[in-house]
Amino acid sequence: MRTILILFAHPRFEHSVVNRALVDMATGIPNVTLHDLYEQYPDYEIDIHLEQELLLAHQVVIWHHPFYWYSCPPLLKQWIDVVLEYNWAYGTKGTHLSGKYIFNAITTGGALSAYQKEGRNHYTVNELLAPFEQTAALCMMEYLPPFAVQGTHRITETELQDQATAYKKLLTYISNEKNDLEVLKENTFLNDFLIKTPQHGQ
Amino acid sequence: MGSDFLLQALVYMGAAILCVPLAKKLGMGSVLGYLVAGILIGPFVLGFIGSEGDDIMHFAEFGVVMLLFLIGLDLTPSRLWELRKTILGTGMSQFLVTMILVSTIAYFIGMNWQASLAIGMSLAMSSTAIVLQSLKETNQLNTVAGRNSFSVLLFQDIAVVPILAILPLLAFSPVEYTNGDEASILEWMPGWLQALSVLGIIAAVLVLGRFVVPHFLKFVARTGIRELFTAAALLLVVGIAFLMTLVSLSPAMGTFVAGVILANSSFRHELETDLEPFKGLLLGLFFMAVGASINFNLFVENPMSILGLTIGIVILKAIILLVIGKVMKLPADQNLIMSLGLAQVGEFAFVTLTFTGQLRIISPDETGLLMAVIATTMVATPLLILINEKFILPRLNKSKDDERVADSIDEKNKIIIAGFSGFGSTVGRFLRANGVEATILDNDADRVELLRKMGFKVYFGDVTRYDLLHSAGAADADILISAIDDHPTNIKLIETARKHFPNLELMIRAKNRYDAYELMNLDIKEIYREGIDVSLRMGVQVMKKLGYRSYTMHRSALKFMKYDEQSMHELYKVRHDENKYISASRKQIALQEDILSNDTNQKPNLSDHAWDSEELKKNTE
Incomplete structure (x- = not known):
């Protein structure tokens, strides 16, 4: 069994419908630790030691957050700033995270079509996530494509349920040690992978 | 005459105390218990009481x-x-x-x-x-x-x-x-x-x-x-x-x-x-x-x-x-x-x-x-x-x-605040600002009067009494907040609440470390030492005036509070041994000094390396 750490960051979670559905699906899966950063650190004083212990205890890490201003909410950025210490996460002696898998699970208000060269946002989500990809690379982690629920401003109840179920399937797939994670890299979105392989190993 | 009265009282109370609990045990209300008691002592069964029943009735009405x-x-x-x-x-x-x-x-x-x-x-x-x-x-x-x-x-x-x-x-x-x-x-x-x-x-x-x-x-x-x-x-x-x-x-x-x-x-x-x-x-x-x-x-x-x-x-x-x-x-x-x-x-x-x-x-x-x-x-x-x-x-x-x-639920508040001085009133005002009403109890008649004029629902009474807590809805509430500064009153309140309302989560104000220890002795989980937050806020402002950066001092204060809480728990474990206590106490103070002076004097950062490029620079040299 692979252990999964979801670093969840949402400054106004009580008003979020989509993330509520995703989080509800994620809770209760064995080996998945849901770590609600805004609930744990309302004053932004992150317990660095605790966070590093958590990272060591898990094999796969997910930055789960809404995609605010083409990036993550400030507490998650603060987490990256203070937890990924020099000579612990990166640098000559910083090898503690090497080989672990990491990816972003995000929600965007705009639809997929808006995140195109011709669209309103001019860049794709994958391009905009480059800082996270490079952060992972510096820590010698394996960065996977994002899981993205897009167009949340207009999402229907059925679409939302489909996406939430997809998230659960993805987590279940990852948590099974027999499943290969390298194949996930071939997708643009992890959502696509789930569509391609409807019957995944348990 | 005197002994007559005593005899009557004896008969009435004795019958009541025998019959009412029995009726309750059998799942009937107290009313039936009293009625049966009356029949038993009445002129037709045991005959303890006779014609004076009418007078008693007038009195009892x-x-x-x-x-x-x-x-x-x-x-x-x-x-x-x-x-x-x-x-x-x-x-x-x-x-x-x-x-x-x-x-x-x-x-x-x-x-x-x-x-x-x-x-x-x-x-x-x-x-x-x-x-x-x-x-x-x-x-x-x-x-x-x-x-x-x-x-x-x-x-x-x-x-x-x-x-x-x-x-x-x-x-x-x-x-x-x-x-x-x-x-x-x-x-x-x-x-x-x-x-x-x-x-x-x-x-x-x-x-x-x-x-x-x-x-x-x-x-x-x-x-x-x-x-x-x-x-x-x-x-x-x-x-x-x-x-x-x-x-x-x-x-x-x-x-x-x-x-x-x-x-x-x-x-x-x-x-x-x-x-x-x-x-x-x-x-x-x-x-x-x-x-x-x-x-x-x-x-x-x-x-x-x-x-x-x-x-x-x-x-x-x-x-x-x-x-x-x-x-x-x-x-x-x-x-x-x-x-x-x-x-x-x-x-x-x-x-x-x-x-x-x-x-x-x-x-x-x-x-x-x-x-x-x-x-x-x-x-x-x-x-x-x-x-x-x-x-x-x-x-x-x-x-x-x-x-x-759903129909029979009385509209009672989930929170009870005991003591509504500055401390309690701030808690109450904050809850109210977030749309949560609390039932407030206080034993100072003047203050109750004043606060009521200001539109608060405050009730007068001795909060350590079971019946006041009961009528304040303690049986249906979730949390009892004690904002009382008098330590013995707090202890009494805790005992009453624990005994009669085990459903209540207790959140207690403590005046200082030593009161906090006693509360820990009673296994109270939520202890709030007064003043600590305020003193630290004041400390942060002093440091700012001395030219230190505001955010750094803010983080330092949060850290300090956490260490202070930890040191209190460590001290608590050894507090019964007086010698140990003194030495441990000194150790704790020294530890706190260490933390703060290291953080501020050595490098104006905290013990972590967040946003600190010094080490990076060292390695690139």
Whole structure:
């Protein structure tokens, strides 16, 4: 069994419908630790030691957050700033995270079509996530494509349920040690992978 | 005389203490227990008490007066106004329909119309004491059934006034209106003056209750002598009852009105707390007197007619109420609770029947028979309620359980704040700013007054007392916050709350480290040492003035607070060994100094390397 750490960051979670559905699906899966950063650190004083212990205890890490201003909410950025210490996460002696898998699970208000060269946002989500990809690379982690629920401003109840179920399937797939994670890299979105392989190993 | 009194007290209390817990154990209300106790000690079973039952009854009726006062205290004028429809709808129709039907039946079985009318009016009454006590005991006063029952009883209480006025008019021979017990000062007055005096007294009660009584109570509370406040509460009730009897009004009605007026006052809880035991005991005495007064000789002589009449009356009254309930669109289960509950004939019929007897409207034999029937209906009530609860209702609302539960929930706050000084009031204001109302208790009369002027719901009383916590809704609340600065009071409060309300999560204010240790000894998880946050905020500002960066100092303060909390827990473990304590204490202080001086003096950052490029630079060199 692979252990999964979801670093969840949402400054106004009580008003979020989509993330509520995703989080509800994620809770209760064995080996998945849901770590609600805004609930744990309302004053932004992150317990660095605790966070590093958590990272060591898990094999796969997910930055789960809404995609605010083409990036993550400030507490998650603060987490990256203070937890990924020099000579612990990166640098000559910083090898503690090497080989672990990491990816972003995000929600965007705009639809997929808006995140195109011709669209309103001019860049794709994958391009905009480059800082996270490079952060992972510096820590010698394996960065996977994002899981993205897009167009949340207009999402229907059925679409939302489909996406939430997809998230659960993805987590279940990852948590099974027999499943290969390298194949996930071939997708643009992890959502696509789930569509391609409807019957995944348990 | 002295030993006589003691013997009587012994008999009454002994019987009550034997029978009531037994009744409770068997799943019946206390009312039935008292009634059975009364029957046992009465002249027909053990014969401990005899003819003095009547006097006891008069004395004990004061329990009903207190009951009405306490019920008034629970009803603010605005809530009473909301009840106006049920009082006039359910209440008036119950009284009129029952009176007319009973009178008609009595007339057709051969009584003259005067006697029929007198009997009709008497039997239409239900027992305020039994019904309200049972509803209160089972927490049903705020349900649909409770509200409707209450409205019916209230209307009946109001109707007492005209009934007493009409009865003399029904007498055959112009008998002098001699009511030995209630010497009215109005007799010699002309009619218009009488009416005026009655209105005057009512107005006086209203004005006194609204403007004078709160000041009076505050004055008494300030003396800080507990029993004086109890005396004042009793004086209040006795005084109003006396005023009412002066003008031949029902004392129960009068005290009820006074209660409603005081329902918004800050002394409400304290009054309730002080009067509750008196009310309970007097009512118990009243029920015992009813039990003792049942004439079993009549039972032996003609059992069939007594049983037949009892069953007939109960069924008739219940059916009338059921129909009215149906018309008023009460849910079926609530309708049953109300109808069966109110099916007995009330204590007030004893008064009217004695009166009718004196007026020779009906014969002594008939009076005795009716009295026995009335007492039997009263004894039957708790049994009926029991049968309804155990056998009828479970069948009726298997599917509707949820609805019923939701209905009976009283609107009580989930949070109770004890102590409303600056500390508590800040907590309360913050909760309120987020839309959460708390029930607030405080024992400083002046502060209660002031805060109420500022629009807070604050109640006066000694928070360490079980009964105040109980009436504040501690049984239904989730969290009890103690914002009290006096440590011994806190300890007492914790003990009371733990013992009676294990449902409450306790969040306690501590003055300093040492108080906090004692709270930890009591296994309190949520301890809030006062001042620590504020001192650190002040410290941060000082550092800023000295030129340090604001955010760095802010983080430093948060860190400091965390370490401080940790060091407190470590110190707690070793605190019993004095030497160890001192050395450990020094160690802790040294540790704190270390943390802060390392963070600020060595490098103006904290012990972590966040946003610190010094080491990176070192490695690139």
